[in-house]
Amino acid sequence: MVNDDSPVSRRSYLKGTAGAAAVASLAGCAFSGGGGGGDDTLTIAGTVPETGSFSSLGQDLRRGYELGQARMSEQLDRDVELILQDDESDAQTLRQNLQQITSNNDVDMIWGSFSSLLVTAGSAFAENQNLPFLGIAFAYEEPHRNDNYEWTYAPFPKSRDVARSTLGTLELIPESERPTNVGIWEPNSGWGREQAEYWENRLGEEGYDIVLRETFEIGSQDFSTLISQSQNAEVEVLLSNPTPPGGITAVNQMQSNNWSPQMLKFVRGADPSAWWSALGEAGAYALMCPGWVPGLTGNGNQRLREAYTSEYETESEFMPVNVGGSYNLTQVALQAVQAAGSTEAEAIRDALRSETFQTVIGEFGFEDNGLPAEGDLTAPTGQWWDGAQRLAYPNTDSDRSLDFRYPIPPWGER
Amino acid sequence: MVAGELVSQSIVNGILLGGIYAVAALGLSLVFGIMDIVNLAHGHMLMVGAYVAILVFAATGITPLVGMFLAMGLLFVFGIVLQKVLLKHVVGEGIEQPIIVLFGLALILQNIGQLVLGGDARTADLGIPGDGIDLGFAFLSLPRTVTFVVAVVLIGATWAFLQYTKTGQAIRATAQNRKAARYMGIDTDRIYVITLAVGTALAGAAGALLSMLFPINPFVGWSYLLKAFAVVVLGGVGSILGTLVGGVILGVSENLGALYLGGGYRNVVSLLIFLGVLLLKPEGLFGSGGGGE
Numbered sequence: 001m002v003n004d005d006s007p008v009s010r011r012s013y014l015k016g017t018a019g020a021a022a023v024a025s026l027a028g029c030a031f032s033g034g035g036g037g038g039d040d041t042l043t044i045a046g047t048v049p050e051t052g053s054f055s056s057l058g059q060d061l062r063r064g065y066e067l068g069q070a071r072m073s074e075q076l077d078r079d080v081e082l083i084l085q086d087d088e089s090d091a092q093t094l095r096q097n098l099q100q101i102t103s104n105n106d107v108d109m110i111w112g113s114f115s116s117l118l119v120t121a122g123s124a125f126a127e128n129q130n131l132p133f134l135g136i137a138f139a140y141e142e143p144h145r146n147d148n149y150e151w152t153y154a155p156f157p158k159s160r161d162v163a164r165s166t167l168g169t170l171e172l173i174p175e176s177e178r179p180t181n182v183g184i185w186e187p188n189s190g191w192g193r194e195q196a197e198y199w200e201n202r203l204g205e206e207g208y209d210i211v212l213r214e215t216f217e218i219g220s221q222d223f224s225t226l227i228s229q230s231q232n233a234e235v236e237v238l239l240s241n242p243t244p245p246g247g248i249t250a251v252n253q254m255q256s257n258n259w260s261p262q263m264l265k266f267v268r269g270a271d272p273s274a275w276w277s278a279l280g281e282a283g284a285y286a287l288m289c290p291g292w293v294p295g296l297t298g299n300g301n302q303r304l305r306e307a308y309t310s311e312y313e314t315e316s317e318f319m320p321v322n323v324g325g326s327y328n329l330t331q332v333a334l335q336a337v338q339a340a341g342s343t344e345a346e347a348i349r350d351a352l353r354s355e356t357f358q359t360v361i362g363e364f365g366f367e368d369n370g371l372p373a374e375g376d377l378t379a380p381t382g383q384w385w386d387g388a389q390r391l392a393y394p395n396t397d398s399d400r401s402l403d404f405r406y407p408i409p410p411w412g413e414r
Numbered sequence: 415m416v417a418g419e420l421v422s423q424s425i426v427n428g429i430l431l432g433g434i435y436a437v438a439a440l441g442l443s444l445v446f447g448i449m450d451i452v453n454l455a456h457g458h459m460l461m462v463g464a465y466v467a468i469l470v471f472a473a474t475g476i477t478p479l480v481g482m483f484l485a486m487g488l489l490f491v492f493g494i495v496l497q498k499v500l501l502k503h504v505v506g507e508g509i510e511q512p513i514i515v516l517f518g519l520a521l522i523l524q525n526i527g528q529l530v531l532g533g534d535a536r537t538a539d540l541g542i543p544g545d546g547i548d549l550g551f552a553f554l555s556l557p558r559t560v561t562f563v564v565a566v567v568l569i570g571a572t573w574a575f576l577q578y579t580k581t582g583q584a585i586r587a588t589a590q591n592r593k594a595a596r597y598m599g600i601d602t603d604r605i606y607v608i609t610l611a612v613g614t615a616l617a618g619a620a621g622a623l624l625s626m627l628f629p630i631n632p633f634v635g636w637s638y639l640l641k642a643f644a645v646v647v648l649g650g651v652g653s654i655l656g657t658l659v660g661g662v663i664l665g666v667s668e669n670l671g672a673l674y675l676g677g678g679y680r681n682v683v684s685l686l687i688f689l690g691v692l693l694l695k696p697e698g699l700f701g702s703g704g705g706g707e
Binding site: 051052053054055056089185188214215216217219220221222223224225226228229232244245248249252253256257258272274277278279 | 417419420423424427431528532533534535536537546553555556557558627628629631633634637668669672673676677678679680681
């Protein structure tokens with residue numbers, strides 16, 4: 001019998017226990033003494049993309065946030081009000097929504113939407129309002145460094161963590177069978193360039209040959225040229241961070257052009273369940289790095305799954321990845337408020353900067369600029385298999401994880 | 415240095431894609447050439463056709479090659495209703511009114527698509543294997559080849575309809591001079607209805623063909639409208655051969671642009687060619703440069 005809350009390792013268990021004890025004691029000090037009050041409401045504003053191009057992920061984000069809100073209400077001796085609106089996958093609408101929510105409510109904290117585009121828009125608003133902001137699905141690092149974020153925190157794998165996780169996944173392959181030729185399809189965006197740089201540098205340092213690095217336009221419908229180039233360059237490992245529609249289009253065309261790499265990682269592209277509904281078996285073997293994957297253990301994973309199946313009356317063994325990702329965000333919020341002992345914006349921000357957090361994706365703290373502390377965060381890599389996303393890296397003893405499947409067989413043998 | 419094989423592969427891929435672009439543009443060209451209206455909802459009608467094929471495939475497993483005929487039929491009827499209910503009041507009343515009506519229709523179709531089907535990309539399966547023929551200098555993808563052949567047949571059928579049927583001849587007469595056509599006893603109102611219906615049916619066919627190669631979401635209409643415009647300008651308004659050639663030029667230039675300059679410049683190259691033709695030969699490669707009244 002597998003226990004989803006079993007530790008990944010003895011060391012992390014000990015660290016986690018110590019950390020949890022520290023947070024609990026801080027929280028105890030804060031609340032038992034009445035220093036943080038107890039009767040005022042914690043009001044959280046946020047948006048999710050329930051319509052528009054990211055709509056396939058909106059419901060998952062909302063569910064994770066709502067499960068987290070319920071958990072926060074249990075754990076904090078105050079009401080927790082969550083005001084979520086549909087941002088229509090549009091940065092302008094997102095900003096208008098946040099403006100309207102914060103104008104009509106005494107908002108203490110803001111939670112992000114999905115994708116660098118939308119999360120960055122929410123973050124800019126929060127920075128302007130001096131409100132703590134937490135955002136996931138936001139791997140782009142550059143804004144954190146260049147815009148001097150003070151209020152924005154991302155409990156989520158960033159580009160450098162994604163590259164580290166890719167390396168870790170490759171190392172699961174026995175050395176004699178390990179591929180060497182890496183191809184990178186780079187979306188022509190800031191994050192596309194940043195992620196490609198990390199992949200090229202990190203994998204290059206470890207001796208992999210970057211045999212192809214080509215850009216493509218976000219929204220592109222035709223990947224046939226990139227496919228021909230990859231085939232010509234004998235790409236074995238294909239890495240990219242397309243949008244979900246772009247990723248689905250690319251795999252479709254790989255199939256019709258009868259070419260496939262031996263390993264495929266589409267960060268963000270393969271995140272939504274729409275991946276499988278659009279591609280079916282053609283989508284199997286694809287890797288993604290969505291921030292959370294079924295198969296992770298410890299730090300409330302078991303409780304999350306129970307709450308999810310009970311609340312949404314589903315028998316599904318595999319939760320959507322973005323439910324876990326957004327729930328992880330709420331765990332950070334909970335622990336930050338507990339540590340702050342109040343809903344004061346500055347106190348929560350200071351707690352975000354100084355505390356270590358235990359969440360369903362592991363244990364980590366933040367750097368001053370809001371990035372997860374380098375090396376702290378495990379960037380779990382999932383793999384599509386039999387209609388579900390399962391944990392491929394790191395290894396855990398959960399039956400929701402799998403032995404990383406490599407290589408991808410040719411189309412004719414699938 | 416780009417290998418010769420990559421160049422030949424890009425050209426082959428571009429030609430195969432160009433066939434569908436031509437079908438997508440043909441309906442737009444027909445409506446523009448005969449009714450003098452720019453159908454801004456053409457891309458969204460294409461999206462509707464794609465969804466019809468996808469939903470028929472999802473519900474019954476019927477290949478989109480068959481679903482295409484249902485899409486064409488539905489959009490043919492839609493075109494009739496559109497002309498009789500909405501456009502007849504604004505056609506001939508200047509350029510602005512039809513544009514506003516059709517722009518509004520595009521937004522309505524996009525939002526209905528989103529409301530009913532969500533924003534997720536969907537695709538249909540052609541039902542033939544993903545392999546193809548290795549020509550030595552290039553790989554001929556079977557799904558792309560089949561859709562190209564169907565596209566060329568559709569273009570040929572449209573040409574034959576306009577060339578050899580009485581209705582087709584009346585449409586051409588109306589395109590040449592609508593007043594004279596009216597004096598000659600041609601019911602130009604009926605011709606407008608048929609023209610719009612044929613144009614929207616062709617958009618439906620193009621959508622069904624595209625659904626076999628590319629995932630479709632409710633937002634694709636604008637991008638295909640742009641491509642259809644480019645093809646019409648390249649080939650010349652009203653020229654069927656020009657539409658086919660324009661489609662192929664667009665497909666090939668997109669692929670070669672992506673190969674030499676990077677995928678990020680795919681659309682830039684095609685738009686530069688589009689602007690170049692507008693500057694140097696505004697009537698298009700096969701356009702007459704005149705006509706109308």
